[in-house]
Amino acid sequence: MSNVLVVGEIKDGALKKISKEITSAGKKIASELGSQVEVLLIGAGADGFASELAAVGADKVITANVADFNPEGYANLIAAVAKEKGSKVVLMPHTGMGKDYSPRVAVKLDAGIIADAVGLSVDGGKVVAKKPIYSGKAYANIKVTTDIQVITVRPNSQEVTQTAGAGATEATSQGVGETKSKITSTEMSGGNKIQLTEASIIVSGGRGMKGPENFPMLQELCDTIGAAMGASRAAVDAGWISHSHQVGQTGKTVSPNCYIACGISGSIQHMAGMGSSKYIVAINKDGDAPIFKVATFGVQADLFDVVPALTKEFKKALG
């Protein structure tokens, strides 16, 4: 049985959490397939993270010290390693970078692809990916029927398990090959210090925020607890915050461990983007607001009382 190949990412000198999440998920899948999990870790300083990946399941860490991101180059490299290793399952992160290179990998491997899986299982020797459909109103279980299965996995959807793998390491001799484009510079949009789609805590503001002058209050809470700031479309359409913060059907799909919705009613379109969050905290004056139906914790109160009080208490607790 061929091994499962997992692709790990490094950004700004740090191992992305999703890399550990899909390593653990890959380990589980590999065990059920009677195979092992090999992690191809791409990025500057990849060698330094091998032990962290071994601790969460990697049987082998294949390092590629590639300094600059280029989706074409990443796809060339991943496909070359998958071919060399004879991988039949390739798991990649459904991150901004992953969304760019993963379809190219599938084409190069002549494989079917499932994007944005939130669950993985095995049936008849093939991986079955569970993914949200119809704006998160239902789930589909999908099996890629080609010889090689390519699947991208949503950040924060998989548990990191401390099941150690064999942890062998190897530097790949494969390279990024020829590319027809070059990224000359990148800049973060909208001023979020933490990427919304990969954040483990998100604090979002809606129409209940009343105006742009009140968003610094949310930013202070975000900074205190290390959260990214999101928003509803009502807040974005009003021009209070940029579209890069919008969560929902026509915004970003997020899946944090904790989503704190402030002054957001919980429309179907908003929930399409955050419904798979692990814990949802709703702060809303209206006890009948639909957001309370999906909230793990609900606070029926004025957000202008609750948010500053939360920030104050978190500051005390976190020092």
Ligand SMILES: Cc1cc2nc3c(=O)[nH]c(=O)nc-3n(C[C@H](O)[C@H](O)[C@H](O)COP(=O)(O)OP(=O)(O)OC[C@H]3O[C@@H](n4cnc5c(N)ncnc54)[C@H](O)[C@@H]3O)c2cc1C
């Ligand atoms: C095709 C389509 C796509 C869409 N895509 C998206 C999308 O991607 N994302 C998205 O968010 N929406 C989207 N929408 C819009 C969506 O239908 C809603 O209009 C929007 O989500 C409402 O935003 P809101 O909850 O902030 O505002 P509202 O529905 O007006 O809710 C504001 C809430 O704030 C509460 N509130 C007011 N003052 C306070 C206070 N002081 N303290 C506490 N609570 C208070 C109110 O009780 C209310 O529940 C889309 C709509 C369409 C038709």
